[in-house]
Amino acid sequence: MLAPTGRRIDETFPYVEFFIRNGSRINVIIPPLAVGGAWLLSRKFPCYHRKVEDLIRLKTIDSRMADFLVACIKAKINILFSGATGSGKTTTLEVLLPILILRTGLSSIEGRLGNKTFARSML
Numbered sequence: 001m002l003a004p005t006g007r008r009i010d011e012t013f014p015y016v017e018f019f020i021r022n023g024s025r026i027n028v029i030i031p032p033l034a035v036g037g038a039w040l041l042s043r044k045f046p047c048y049h050r051k052v053e054d055l056i057r058l059k060t061i062d063s064r065m066a067d068f069l070v071a072c073i074k075a076k077i078n079i080l081f082s083g084a085t086g087s088g089k090t091t092t093l094e095v096l097l098p099i100l101i102l103r104t105g106l107s108s109i110e111g112r113l114g115n116k117t118f119a120r121s122m123l
Contacts, residue, residue: 001026043086050095060088073099 002009005018014033019025027041052066061069072079073096081089093100 002028050091052095055088055092055095060092069096070099 001020002016002018007013007016007018009016009028009030011030011032014031015027015029017025017027022044024042024044027043028039030038052061052070055061056063056066069079069092081092083089
């Protein structure tokens with residue numbers, strides 16, 4: 001899995017993150033960073049783009065929150081999304097992306113390798 005990415009994992013590079021062909025994100029960590037043995041984590045993302053209604057149905061956000069976010073975008077108010085891994089930041093941005101592209105620009109700053117969906121700065 002790692003060979004096509006051109007990356008390596010060994011004692012000098014005990015952590016690696018990469019995407020595989022199906023879009024899944026793979027994290028591998030080995031000793032000395034991984035206490036008690038090696039870890040391989042796989043995170044598969046849905047292959048479809050959700051709509052705001054889907055986030056409401058899944059109780060990720062409620063209708064008032066959705067209306068608020070759309071109103072902020074229309075008013076060109078800055079929004080900061082922050083949270084832990086898997087908390088829904090990327091999914092929420094993907095849902096709002098069509099509205100953002102029509103109305104304003106988007107900047108994305110990430111702490112590590114990241115977002116395959118949109119560019120670092122899209123104005």
